[in-house]
Structure formats: C-alpha cells, structure tokens
Amino acid sequence: MTTDVRISDESIKLGQFLKLADLVESGSAAKPLLAGGMVRVNDVVETRRGRQLVNGDVVAVAHRSVRVVA
Numbered sequence: 001m002t003t004d005v006r007i008s009d010e011s012i013k014l015g016q017f018l019k020l021a022d023l024v025e026s027g028s029a030a031k032p033l034l035a036g037g038m039v040r041v042n043d044v045v046e047t048r049r050g051r052q053l054v055n056g057d058v059v060a061v062a063h064r065s066v067r068v069v070a
Helices: 016-018 029-037
Strands: 002-006 011-013 040-042 053-054 058-061 064-069
Touching: 011 016, 016 029, 016 040, 016 053, 016 058, 016 064
Parallel strands: 002 064
Antiparallel strands: 011 053, 040 058, 058 064
C-alpha cells in the first residue's frame, strides 16, 4: 500500500521528504539508508539526499511506499 504525503511546494529534496513522511527520524538517519542503497524513487535506487522530488514520485524504504502529492 502506498501512502500519500502532501508537500507545500512544487518540489522537495529527498532527505527532507524522508523526514516529513516519517520514513526516518532525522536528516542524519537518511545518510546510511541512502548510502546502503535502501531508498528507491520510482523503483530506482537513489543515493542522492538532494534529489528533487515532484508530484507523483514514489519513495520506498523497506516495506513502506510513500507518494509525493503537491
């Protein structure tokens, strides 16, 4: 199941979105997940914390999937 998380702007950085969506506890907690290839954006492994996400992007960590809704 994919959960929708609304953002207030047109885009958001992946590191910020992980925290907003409660996928990580803090920004620093995102680093090892990204470095370990455990974060996927639209079914592609993403390692860049600064990756810009836009409406409709789906972020998956472990068994949780979250969709960006602008």
